[in-house]
Amino acid sequence: MSRKAAFFRVEGALTRPSPLPAATFYVLNQREVSHRFTRLGGVLASAGLSLLAPLGERQEATRLAWSNLRGMSEDRLAVLSEELCERQLIPSLRPNVRALIEQCRQEGFVIVLISEQLEFAVSPLKDLLQADVLVANTMETHEGVATGRLVEPVISQLSGQWAKAFAAAHDLDLAASRAYGSTGGDALLLSAVGEPCAIAPDWRLRTIARDQNWPTLEDAA
């Protein structure tokens, strides 16, 4: 018998969205001072590309942003991720998301966190929220050094096909599942489940939610 899942998008739905791409923090803390400035340009360019790119084609922008981490040691990635989680992600958790997750768990949902961040950074959040599954990006490394390439599948904008494949792999019933998102990019994921919900949505998702008659939760969740 298939289980039902509650998908939570970390950026936006669980934490308040950051105006800068996730890779910015890493780039600004590179070992070489010169890299901090030159690579920051690359990250900002990818952020611009992401805004201009049509829905469904933002993966390239995500790839481009993270590619600026090439040459960074795995040790630094781990330490910066720990710091990022401690200093930025956990303090920016929306109020009452823990209660919402707890409610879903009690209703028998498998808790799935989806994040564009590196797995290193969101792992402590998974433990903190006692989530069951974490889907996040993984940086490819070679001999302890980041190559700048993300391991497939790249977690950026998730499509309905991704949701179907994930459900099949984890024996989940999408029709009985829930999904929580907050940006227009999450619309494809939300539309793939039976119980979509927008949390403090941006203008694009707000419009879609209104059209589709999806429930919307404001900042207090």
Add this chain to the structure above:
Amino acid sequence: MSTPAPTLALTRVLSGAELLLTGFPGTLAQTVVALLLHEVPVLGHLHLVIPQKGYQSGQERFLHALARATAFRPLRTRFGEDLGTFLASRVSIHEGDIREPLCGLDASTREDLAERIDVVVHIPESTSELTPDSRELLERHVEGACHVMDLAARLPRARVLYLSSLQVHGSKASQTPEQLSTVSPAGRPFSPEAELVFLQMLACHEANEDESEAEAIQTRKQAALARADLHGFANTYAWGQALAEHLVLGRAARNPHRVVQTTLLRLGHLEAAERFPFPGFFDAYALGGALWAASQGMVSAVVGNPERTLALLPVDHAAQAILVLSAALLEGSAAPLYQLGSPGGQALSLDRALELQNLANRKALRQSPLPLQRHLERLIDLSAKPEDEAPGTPKRLKEWSAKVRAKLRNLDPNLLFPDPRSQQIRQIFSGFKVNAEWLLHEQQAQYTRSSHQLEQVQSLLLGSRFSLEQHELQSLVQRLDEESQQRFAAFSKPLNWRVYWMDILSPAYARLIPSLVSTQKAPEDPPFTLHFGALSEFDDEDEDLIELHEDSDPLSETSDWAHSHHHDADEACTRDHIHGPDCADSHDHDESAS
């Protein structure tokens, strides 16, 4: 079809065994003693050869370490007031010095030990620098090793575990084979006899009319360093260790008394303990300490090869390996040579070590209440540069701060602001000048210390990348039973360097180095009162031992070593004119001292 080797159960093999250890109170020897007493209660007896130092007898040095040294903290916690009684029946202190023939032990002590000692573990004294004076090298490391072998030959049952260093492979080796080579790392024939004569000749060199004592020491150091360099060793310590290895094995095989079964264990650079006696235990300024010191302040570069392999080894891992090899020697199954560079054979590169130090500093700064300091220090990360003239090294920064300080000193506020109405500005400027000068003075002192510490280990940072070979030890670990593997074989498993460096090593140096800088010694625990029960070996028997030493006539104790090699040295000195008549005096002095 080969029969599988029998299982080695450490506690069973060591049960009732008696071990003799040298090197106490060095960090490794303290760890071995604490580990044996804490983890192997079935051990028969432990004999420690400890030299007198100043007015402190060997026994007093041991008791002081027992009461104050952090290595014995778990023992003090476990036994409390009963520690003295427990140790009185387990440990004997023999005052002796490895620099003397037969380690300075008198005939009755040797007779007493003859029927008891199963394994002699020779832990060379830790050296404060890698280019020691050739006299110290000869006496402590080369002759000392031979004296221990002579003593072991007179103990009928004793087998020897001799500790050496992986540095014997030289600074440019890409492989570290587990064998004794007759060729030096530079590919030249390495004759221990010739090297010994050369070292003895160097040791004979005295200050002459044109030279002060300090200059004579420098001359000896430079000559030894040139010899080490000729053979491809990174420093004179490595050259001395390579020489000692050959001499030890030679004496083991050709001793007139008996053939002594001997095993060599080459170790990497010792660093803070991973677990025992507690995470971060260490009491010396090692390679990691030099990198820690360099990373404090605005230093952005150290001179070194980023690819250089650093074979760092937590001291408790080394102590465990010593226990395992002692058991293998007792069982009679030890190979002639083992190597242990880093846990699980996975060493760090210099670049990674520096990166971990940067990240450890970053983590420590997270707690800093000063945001400005946090942000400023994060701006600068340390990296290795192969060029000696690289900017940002402590040496360059020291020169730079001296120059700026000199320029600042020459600035006269009255000349800069001559207008009589600018008195307030002059006062502000004077205050700024005083503060800036003080700050630069402090920075200069810090850079001087960092620079000095880095110079001590410079030879280790400039070598090449190499692969660690420690297959013999890994094979031996496979033979250990499950319990022994879990308790005594941490060295066979890869270490999580990130966790070790950031949570153990760097915080340990942050506690240790300020204490070493200010008080010249490692922090000690509060005094602990030791009570000895009825079995008061420390009160009675050892006092007898000390009296015996005082009454005995060491000149009558002539070792095989003294016979064979002093003759060689005499010949060497007569061949070399630089020593002149001082050489003979020096030998007379040596003999009378022994």
